[in-house]
Amino acid sequence: GNSVTQMEGPVTLSEEAFLTINCTYTATGYPSLFWYVQYPGEGLQLLLKATKADDKGSNKGFEATYRKETTSFHLEKGSVQVSDSAVYFCALRGSGGYNKLIFGAGTRLAVHP
């Protein structure tokens, strides 16, 4: 079945450091891929998405490229801020069934001044 695997956290960085959070997936066909962010005590917000191979999603300085050859969708940001501290979820929506949205376990990011 479809699944998403994320790197375990927490990831701890200093402000202005480079961020990478790894995400790989298993899916049949051609899924769409998403990154969501969850701030403490809140629901999830869509950060970016990509719907086909080689697409790059971007938002608020974050980027992720849909790599079908490596089944990956790694999240990157060139210079993190304290306000980026949150939990980040990689997700996919694949064909089959009712096109269920499947989430990874989440990666907690802590950015220190």
Place this chain on the structure above:
Amino acid sequence: DGGITQSPKYLFRKEGQNVTLSCEQNLNHDAMYWYRQDPGQGLRLIYYSQIVNDFQKGDIAEGYSVSREKKESFPLTVTSAQKNPTAFYLCASSMGRGLNTEAFFGQGTRLTVV
């Protein structure tokens, strides 16, 4: 403003009680979902509904029930049969179930059994 409203934000339940979590959306979305989130885990799907008066079990439906009498509303009842109900519950909606359709989430309800 369009969005999804969950209430209450915090809920306490005694052992053996049923409780109902509210979820309302004004986005005119057809599909609605309930997820459960436990510490260190991803979101697990409890129930989903693609249209009014129709809903389907997700991966962990045991001990939960839902209804979808109106397009805007998708309440979740946590019954006494749910053995470990303490968790953070998230409601979501989407325009449909197309592959590139993202889900929009409410702010969540934290349920604690006391």
